[in-house]
Amino acid sequence: MFNITPLVRNIIIVNVVIFLLQNLAGQFGLSEIMALSPLQSPYFKPFQFFTYMFAHGSFGHIFFNMLAFASFAPILESYWGDKKFLFFYIATGIGAGIIYGVLNYFVFTGTGGVMLGASGAIYGILMAFGLLFPNLELMLLFPPIPIKAKYMVFVMGFITYALDRSGTVAHLAHFGGAFAAFLIIMYWKSQGK
Numbered sequence: 379m380f381n382i383t384p385l386v387r388n389i390i391i392v393n394v395v396i397f398l399l400q401n402l403a404g405q406f407g408l409s410e411i412m413a414l415s416p417l418q419s420p421y422f423k424p425f426q427f428f429t430y431m432f433a434h435g436s437f438g439h440i441f442f443n444m445l446a447f448a449s450f451a452p453i454l455e456s457y458w459g460d461k462k463f464l465f466f467y468i469a470t471g472i473g474a475g476i477i478y479g480v481l482n483y484f485v486f487t488g489t490g491g492v493m494l495g496a497s498g499a500i501y502g503i504l505m506a507f508g509l510l511f512p513n514l515e516l517m518l519l520f521p522p523i524p525i526k527a528k529y530m531v532f533v534m535g536f537i538t539y540a541l542d543r544s545g546t547v548a549h550l551a552h553f554g555g556a557f558a559a560f561l562i563i564m565y566w567k568s569q570g571k
Contacts (some may be wrong), residue, residue, distance in 0.1 A: 383455040386462060390444050396432045397440045397448060408515060409433055413494040414475050418420040427479070431471035433494040443496045446534075450507045457510065465504065466562060468500050472560025474498020478551040489549065498555030504531045505559035531556060 382390070388531045414430035415421040434440035455463040475498060482490025512528035525533060535552060 381452055383452040383460075385455050385460040386448065389451075389467065390448060393432055393434065393440060393444060397434050400433055409435075409494065410492075413492045415477060415492055417479045422479075425473050426522060427475040428468070430475055430494045431496045431499050434496070435494055439495055443500055443534065446500050447503065453511070453565045453566060454503060454506055466502070466559070470502025470506075470558045471499035473561075474502065474551045474555035477554030481550050481554075485540065486550075493551055494534055495551075496540045498551040498558075501531070501535070501552040501555035502559035502562075504534055505556040506563055507531075509560070509563045534566050 387478040389460040397410070400412075403409075407540045410421065412426065412429040428458075434443065451463070451467070454466070458466065464484075478490060478493055478498070504513070508529075508531040512526065514527045515524045516527055516530055517524055518530075518533070535556070
């Protein structure tokens with residue numbers, strides 16, 4: 379079903395190991411250390427712009443993030459190579475965290491909480507996929523219909539937004555990851571890379 383490339387496999391392993399450690403650490407607060415705290419919080423540390431994307435809040439959270447990652451990331455790793463792909467993944471994840479943190483600090487003051495998960499970087503992957511392979515037809519799981527990659531990013535964003543009954547999904551991070559990806563891809567295209 380999946381043709382997992384080496385770097386994608388290693389990133390999935392790192393995410394799973396950290397998730398297991400979060401659950402084993404429990405009361406010792408590994409999640410609180412790694413999660414991105416609001417910028418105005420005394421718990422905020424700059425390294426959290428990196429660490430938050432490797433921690434997850436539940437089994438469903440990590441499962442669906444890694445499923446999306448395993449579905450789309452191998453094609454990008456094969457297309458770009460591992461170094462460029464790793465840069466892109468980390469840059470979109472950090473970009474998502476920065477956009478989330480800054481918008482919650484300056485625009486939506488006090489509304490954003492602690493954030494964790496790879497979703498921002500995953501939306502970066504989805505955006506890149508849609509920009510690089512726009513007319514590639516993909517089959518959605520629910521409903522099982524074909525869709526072009528260029529529309530898939532919007533469908534995935536809508537589904538995540540529509541299914542969020544808890545209000546705990548960091549939609550700004552999803553937007554941030556997609557926006558960071560858009561900027562990176564446009565820059566690379568302008569440079570002929």
